[in-house]
Amino acid sequence: MPQEQTPAHPTPPTEEVAEFLRRRREQIAQRWADAALFRTVFTVSRDEAVEAGRAVVEALAAVAADGRVEDPDAGGFAVVRDQLGRTADARTRAGAGAAQIAVEVDALRPPVAELLAADLAKAPAEHVLECTTALTVLMGTLRLVVQDTGTSAGEELINRQRMQLMEVATPVIRLWDGIVAVPLIGTLDSARSQVVMETLLNAVVEQQARFAILDITGVPTVDSLVAQHLMKTVAAARLMGAECIVSGIRPAIAQTIVHLGIDLSSVLTRASLADALAYALRQQGADIVPHVADPR
Secondary structure (H helix, E strand, O other), X not given: XXXXXXXXXXXXXXXXXXXXXXXXXXXXXXXXXXXHHHHOOOOOOHHHHHHHHHHHHHHHHHHHHOOOOOOOOOHHHHOXXXXXXXXXXXXXXXXOOHXXXXXXXXXXXXXXXXXXXXXXXXXXHHHHHHHHHHHHHHHHHHHHHHHHHHHHHHHHHHHHHHHHHHHHOOOOEEEEOOEEEEEEXXXXXXXXXXXXXXXXXXXXXXXXXXXXXEEEEEOOOOOHHHHHHHHHHHHHHHHOOOEEEEEOOOHHHHHHHXXXXXXXXXXXXXXXXXXXXXXXXXXOOOOOOOOOOOOO
């Protein structure tokens, strides 16, 4: 008499996992709210941690339902990438490294696996193994998404801080009515030169300046690229109705400019910031009287 074979389970593993996640969403979210990844981020209200957990579980269910448990670019993850990015960013600011965050994401799997095992207690062993494997792969993909999103968020934060530092390092000083100055310190590259131009032009408009002084005393070297940026800034200031003066050209920089064959004949230059200011004041009709020490 032939041995009767056990019929295959009708539901594919990924669909089983998707149904399980939706069915157990609340229980999973409650357990995750006490996990380090959520508990250390949502410190004001536990309800916020639970809500964040629900959103992630729903996203995982959508990914599993599509059968894309190995794909970090699955559509379901798009819904929670912003949430995961903020969470990873908060953990990074708190001092957690990438390895620590990965461990915290991995810690989310055991509570889910326990609930899945309880739900499939009467299912065939082979199906239980397939579903458990699908869940493990899905949680591993979640870890990749968190790491990738956290890295992107970290890069965006660095870029924002870099731009803020550029703006702080490029102050605009109001020297007199209608006269503004930008003292430049450090190396000029394309990004910073763009910030310099935007900052100066904004100041010309806000201060209704007739003269704008670019002081490069603190710029260590001037090459052809820096010279081009300076000339573009001068031209842009002219279009805004302001005369731009470049001051602080030291002898070494002057020799470099001549050696490179850079033509600055169209740019008004002065040896120092004081000379540039004196020129601008004279152009506005002010009398510059040298200081004479009191003989007494």
